[in-house]
Amino acid sequence: MKMTKRELDTAKTREILIESAENLLQQKGYEKMSVSDITKASGVAKGTFYNYFNKKEEIIFELNKRHMNGLSNKIKSLSVDDPSISIRRYLVDFLQIIVNSKVNLARQWVRFVAASSNTEKWQYDNELLQKLIKGLIKSERLKPNTPVNELSILLTTEVYGIIFSWCITPETIDPVKTINSFCDLQLNSLIEPYVNK
Amino acid sequence: MKMTKRELDTAKTREILIESAENLLQQKGYEKMSVSDITKASGVAKGTFYNYFNKKEEIIFELNKRHMNGLSNKIKSLSVDDPSISIRRYLVDFLQIIVNSKVNLARQWVRFVAASSNTEKWQYDNELLQKLIKGLIKSERLKPNTPVNELSILLTTEVYGIIFSWCITPETIDPVKTINSFCDLQLNSLIEPYVNK
Amino acid sequence: MKMTKRELDTAKTREILIESAENLLQQKGYEKMSVSDITKASGVAKGTFYNYFNKKEEIIFELNKRHMNGLSNKIKSLSVDDPSISIRRYLVDFLQIIVNSKVNLARQWVRFVAASSNTEKWQYDNELLQKLIKGLIKSERLKPNTPVNELSILLTTEVYGIIFSWCITPETIDPVKTINSFCDLQLNSLIEPYVNK
Amino acid sequence: MKMTKRELDTAKTREILIESAENLLQQKGYEKMSVSDITKASGVAKGTFYNYFNKKEEIIFELNKRHMNGLSNKIKSLSVDDPSISIRRYLVDFLQIIVNSKVNLARQWVRFVAASSNTEKWQYDNELLQKLIKGLIKSERLKPNTPVNELSILLTTEVYGIIFSWCITPETIDPVKTINSFCDLQLNSLIEPYVNK
DNA sequence: GATGAATGAGCATTCATTCAT
DNA sequence: AATGAATGAATGCTCATTCAT
Numbered sequence: 001m002k003m004t005k006r007e008l009d010t011a012k013t014r015e016i017l018i019e020s021a022e023n024l025l026q027q028k029g030y031e032k033m034s035v036s037d038i039t040k041a042s043g044v045a046k047g048t049f050y051n052y053f054n055k056k057e058e059i060i061f062e063l064n065k066r067h068m069n070g071l072s073n074k075i076k077s078l079s080v081d082d083p084s085i086s087i088r089r090y091l092v093d094f095l096q097i098i099v100n101s102k103v104n105l106a107r108q109w110v111r112f113v114a115a116s117s118n119t120e121k122w123q124y125d126n127e128l129l130q131k132l133i134k135g136l137i138k139s140e141r142l143k144p145n146t147p148v149n150e151l152s153i154l155l156t157t158e159v160y161g162i163i164f165s166w167c168i169t170p171e172t173i174d175p176v177k178t179i180n181s182f183c184d185l186q187l188n189s190l191i192e193p194y195v196n197k
Numbered sequence: 198m199k200m201t202k203r204e205l206d207t208a209k210t211r212e213i214l215i216e217s218a219e220n221l222l223q224q225k226g227y228e229k230m231s232v233s234d235i236t237k238a239s240g241v242a243k244g245t246f247y248n249y250f251n252k253k254e255e256i257i258f259e260l261n262k263r264h265m266n267g268l269s270n271k272i273k274s275l276s277v278d279d280p281s282i283s284i285r286r287y288l289v290d291f292l293q294i295i296v297n298s299k300v301n302l303a304r305q306w307v308r309f310v311a312a313s314s315n316t317e318k319w320q321y322d323n324e325l326l327q328k329l330i331k332g333l334i335k336s337e338r339l340k341p342n343t344p345v346n347e348l349s350i351l352l353t354t355e356v357y358g359i360i361f362s363w364c365i366t367p368e369t370i371d372p373v374k375t376i377n378s379f380c381d382l383q384l385n386s387l388i389e390p391y392v393n394k
Numbered sequence: 395m396k397m398t399k400r401e402l403d404t405a406k407t408r409e410i411l412i413e414s415a416e417n418l419l420q421q422k423g424y425e426k427m428s429v430s431d432i433t434k435a436s437g438v439a440k441g442t443f444y445n446y447f448n449k450k451e452e453i454i455f456e457l458n459k460r461h462m463n464g465l466s467n468k469i470k471s472l473s474v475d476d477p478s479i480s481i482r483r484y485l486v487d488f489l490q491i492i493v494n495s496k497v498n499l500a501r502q503w504v505r506f507v508a509a510s511s512n513t514e515k516w517q518y519d520n521e522l523l524q525k526l527i528k529g530l531i532k533s534e535r536l537k538p539n540t541p542v543n544e545l546s547i548l549l550t551t552e553v554y555g556i557i558f559s560w561c562i563t564p565e566t567i568d569p570v571k572t573i574n575s576f577c578d579l580q581l582n583s584l585i586e587p588y589v590n591k
Numbered sequence: 592m593k594m595t596k597r598e599l600d601t602a603k604t605r606e607i608l609i610e611s612a613e614n615l616l617q618q619k620g621y622e623k624m625s626v627s628d629i630t631k632a633s634g635v636a637k638g639t640f641y642n643y644f645n646k647k648e649e650i651i652f653e654l655n656k657r658h659m660n661g662l663s664n665k666i667k668s669l670s671v672d673d674p675s676i677s678i679r680r681y682l683v684d685f686l687q688i689i690v691n692s693k694v695n696l697a698r699q700w701v702r703f704v705a706a707s708s709n710t711e712k713w714q715y716d717n718e719l720l721q722k723l724i725k726g727l728i729k730s731e732r733l734k735p736n737t738p739v740n741e742l743s744i745l746l747t748t749e750v751y752g753i754i755f756s757w758c759i760t761p762e763t764i765d766p767v768k769t770i771n772s773f774c775d776l777q778l779n780s781l782i783e784p785y786v787n788k
Numbered sequence: 789g790a791t792g793a794a795t796g797a798g799c800a801t802t803c804a805t806t807c808a809t
Numbered sequence: 810a811a812t813g814a815a816t817g818a819a820t821g822c823t824c825a826t827t828c829a830t
Contacts, residue, residue, distance in 0.1 A: 031228060045816045110311040114304050114364045122365040161358010167311045168319040186383050242791040425622060439812040501705050508701040508758045516759040555752010561705045562713040580777050636795045
């Protein structure tokens, strides 16, 4: 499916706006990044922003979507491995994405998620994990009586806690290392009763 | 140490300002709470706020100080008990304080802590835990080779993660219950190697 | 005079634009009705509006023209009747047209007419009345010394006042009833000296 | 009751804002007069406007209040005169006030009153007239069976119609002359049945 | 210490209009 | 003739902070 030159142009403008916003978000934070900042950095007129987004807020959702894309695709391939390994791999991937996007962006994300009782993001992440666990049950890697819900909540909470702590003391916390040591120490004993050998 | 009537008056004004700010913070969040809101709610003139605080931001620090007061006093009494019990008690107390202050205030706290690389708060909480663990070592409840630092970081991270998750989905997460089940499942096995029997 | 298919299409587009504008004018008022609103409601692109009208304002003139069309045709047939009856009939028709177009549209009309010293509309209405009175003189229903100008101004003023009052308190004023009682009470005595019996 | 220097200053600022607004309203109309225009013309900062008025709209009410002040005080003194004379005097005064305030201001007033179904102003004017008529009944200048309501509505409608027409064609209409000739021709015959001789 | 008027930068958002395709 | 992306001026309003009284 080809794009006309015009469609290409608008896609490009959209892209530039999103990238500029990402940079600014990292530098200044959501509240201090004005729409004007974004358009100036993008080299377009202020009004142009509103040709692509209805509200300033919308650009945050956009950024999230991009970052977490791909993760959900991996779920399937992970579902057939050894549970302890595949869960670890998933958690590490998740945190790696966050780490890659720089700590300031993560901070904004924390602030945004915590601000309004904006449940969606948490729910989404929780459901991805549930999908993974259910996949492992289906492929008979885990027993049918595995407490899917409790397990996914526990793991999401763990991951969120790590991100949060990382935001606060990035020098002290290495998210990937932390999640690995969590897996070493606790994950195995948590899932052991439900693993099919 | 006595206060003159004048000193009492100004102490009272300060008190009222802080209380009003706490209420408003809960209702509206930091950004949407204006200095004007605070002074109106306190029944004083707008300018009066600046007789007590240099910047709007300052009042947040004040609030934090108050909430976590008292907790540090308990440390000593806890240091002589059974490690698993005393650590659990401390963590439960910590979360109980947060829960008591309502979810909206916790949200603001999360937002604030995450915003600037405001390390202080995290450090402070982490140090309290270290004090507790060191106390337990001193009273020979825990072995000298207990990895104080790793353990305190792990526990702080856990607690912060729970608070964060609670802010996002208060219906799903009961912080006290969650920390208890964390202690049941994981705390014991974590500290077991270091417990003096 | 036939239209080609193309001419028909463009005539239709024009029509749709005008109709959409009329609806929106009623609902939102002139200032709050954007060109974008009009084109969206019409199912055409924003730019299309400017193929048919030079400025947003122009569409108002268009609407006015349409509404008052037809009224001028009746003048001739009315000119040969009993003066008191034909003038009353004319005034009632006039107000009926306004009433039919809903009070919100009338309000916009009032606002528009009052805004700029937009004399045209008033002049036009006044001249129609003069035509009627002159017709009645010509058909010898009224005497030649009838003060055409004074009379038409007086009547136009009366009618405009009723519309205006109706816009303000539509519950209190029934335009048609009001004009009828005006005719009952005052019209007869006003024109009596000039009626040929 | 004295005013402190400070109170005097704020009263003065308020005054200047209102005066500037009145001038601008006359020149540009409500929509095209920005808050910025008002404050610039007043020589104060933009924010200052909002120390005195909550919304831009509020200044219109303020202006109306001022213009119509005084009229209501006259009611009492008029109530004891010959009905036809006192009513005429009242109507002439009313229109004189409008005429004095320049046609462009009257236009804005018409636009404003017609915009929202802003009934208040009409009601207020209608009630003033009712007060006058009731006063005349009380002082036995008019009979008790005078149809107060019908009469006041009829007269308010008449006056509003004249103002409206004047806004549209100020060259054609002289409001005071028009109301006088209305009184000559119609008022007497309207109230005659109810006058006590 | 208390007051509250004044400040003015700052912001999100709207919208009529243009114009290259 | 139709499109719709781009424009950028304009606007109402907020608010932390200052400072003369």
